[in-house]
Amino acid sequence: MKRKYGYWLLTAALIAVSCFAGYEYYRANTLERSVSNSYNRAFFELNDYVDDINSLLAKGLLVNSPQHFAAVSAELSRQSAAAKECLSQLPLSEIEFDKTEKFLSQVGDYSFYLSRNALYDNKMTDEEYQTLSTLGKYAENLSAALNSLQEDIYSGSLTLYDGGYKSANVAYAENGNDGFSAIEKEFGEYPSLIYDGPFSEHIGDRAPALLEGKEVITAERAAEIANQFFGRQSGFISYSGKSENAAINAYTFTADENRRVVSVTEQGGYILYYMNSRDVGEHTLDVNEAIAKAQEFLTAQGYTSMTESYYENTNGRATINFAYTENGVVHYSDLVKVTVALDNGEVIGLETHGYIMNHAPRTNLTPRLTRQDARGYVSQHLSIDSAQLALIPKDSEREVLCYEFKGTSNGKNFLVYINAENGREEEIMLLVESETGILTV
Numbered sequence: 394m395k396r397k398y399g400y401w402l403l404t405a406a407l408i409a410v411s412c413f414a415g416y417e418y419y420r421a422n423t424l425e426r427s428v429s430n431s432y433n434r435a436f437f438e439l440n441d442y443v444d445d446i447n448s449l450l451a452k453g454l455l456v457n458s459p460q461h462f463a464a465v466s467a468e469l470s471r472q473s474a475a476a477k478e479c480l481s482q483l484p485l486s487e488i489e490f491d492k493t494e495k496f497l498s499q500v501g502d503y504s505f506y507l508s509r510n511a512l513y514d515n516k517m518t519d520e521e522y523q524t525l526s527t528l529g530k531y532a533e534n535l536s537a538a539l540n541s542l543q544e545d546i547y548s549g550s551l552t553l554y555d556g557g558y559k560s561a562n563v564a565y566a567e568n569g570n571d572g573f574s575a576i577e578k579e580f581g582e583y584p585s586l587i588y589d590g591p592f593s594e595h596i597g598d599r600a601p602a603l604l605e606g607k608e609v610i611t612a613e614r615a616a617e618i619a620n621q622f623f624g625r626q627s628g629f630i631s632y633s634g635k636s637e638n639a640a641i642n643a644y645t646f647t648a649d650e651n652r653r654v655v656s657v658t659e660q661g662g663y664i665l666y667y668m669n670s671r672d673v674g675e676h677t678l679d680v681n682e683a684i685a686k687a688q689e690f691l692t693a694q695g696y697t698s699m700t701e702s703y704y705e706n707t708n709g710r711a712t713i714n715f716a717y718t719e720n721g722v723v724h725y726s727d728l729v730k731v732t733v734a735l736d737n738g739e740v741i742g743l744e745t746h747g748y749i750m751n752h753a754p755r756t757n758l759t760p761r762l763t764r765q766d767a768r769g770y771v772s773q774h775l776s777i778d779s780a781q782l783a784l785i786p787k788d789s790e791r792e793v794l795c796y797e798f799k800g801t802s803n804g805k806n807f808l809v810y811i812n813a814e815n816g817r818e819e820e821i822m823l824l825v826e827s828e829t830g831i832l833t834v
Contacts, residue, residue, distance in 0.1 A: 432553035439479035450529035466508035473501035492580035602753035607661035669741035673709035705830035760813030
């Protein structure tokens with residue numbers, strides 16, 4: 394009886410294990426199919442969006458009215474953003490799609506740039522037409538490649554799964570000629586696009602204007618500059634290393650067990666960054682007193698003609714933005730940020746990246762429009778309190794001379810920037826004022 398009972402118990406256990414294993418296998422297959430279907434859906438949508446981009450670019454070459462081109466541009470922006478989102482959802486981390494993603498970004502951005510010009514009656518130049526035509530050819534090639542891959546997925550010869558993709562044609566994939574890699578290779582000869590937009594090629598290639606022609610210094614010389622910044626001669630700081638291949642290469646030093654950090658530019662020997670992470674005690678200064686302390690500090694550091702603009706007050710630290718001002722024109726690109734401790738007025742932070750990247754002599758800062766002329770381009774719904782000339786940066790990092798009109802509308806404070814050359818409404822900023830500071834959005 395015991396042997397028979399044991400036999401049945403073993404049989405039942407084997408059946409239970411088999412059922413459990415079968416269930417787990419079924420569940421794993423179901424989950425894999427679900428994940429694969431999700432990736433397939435993202436891929437098919439990507440294909441549809443690129444097909445639409447291809448068609449829209451072809452139409453854009455024939456559009457002759459600003460209104461119609463604005464509609465095409467808006468749709469291109471929407472489709473390219475959606476295509477980028479689908480691309481990011483694909484399980485292809487082993488393949489870098491940087492060029493494909495850049496193409497999708499520039500398609501929407503470049504068409505918006507052309508649309509904006511068209512609204513001001515600026516006809517598309519031959520060079521711009523050729524650039525748009527080139528984008529269309531790349532879109533056509535990308536569309537064809539994606540359509541080919543979609544047929545492979547439909548036929549079952551290509552499968553997307555959580556770890557990447559499987560190809561039934563092993564030799565095809567092993568030779569590095571699979572369709573996904575081929576897509577990125579299509580953009581090997583993709584041209585550089587220089588235009589007035591945030592994805593223009595020239596942005597990443599900019600050199601720091603202030604450092605042009607300045608001497609490259611050693612780490613030892615940088616240490617001397619850092620010690621002088623702290624009011625010491627030597628022996629106060631420790632060398633932490635040097636940044637490489639950055640927009641601004643710099644030597645970094647620490648002091649007081651890493652509580653203080655300072656960076657000195659390799660070229661020119663300017664203070665790029667400083668931070669003192671000490672605790673701040675009970676507040677004894679208000680923001681106006683902090684601004685005065687910051688202004689005094691900047692003057693001592695050689696930063697003259699700096700005008701405070703906006704500030705943020707958090708955890709007993711007031712961070713004030715200062716912009717360089719010359720001949721009544723505020724240069725918002727030449728920005729320096731100073732952080733002041735509100736317990737004793739000590740400067741505990743400095744950031745000069747904007748100033749170092751942009752500060753250089755400017756020309757042609759004489760407005761064609763008078764202040765009164767520019768005022769006529771401001772909405773009648775803004776009650777204007779003040780106006781001044783300002784040089785403002787655009788997304789492309791191009792600078793535009795504008796009249797800055799500050800005023801109120803519906804109980805809110807605004808800044809409206811009118812191009813001093815042609816009266817274009819360049820920017821509208823909402824001033825957000827609270828107990829924690831004054832910021833723009």
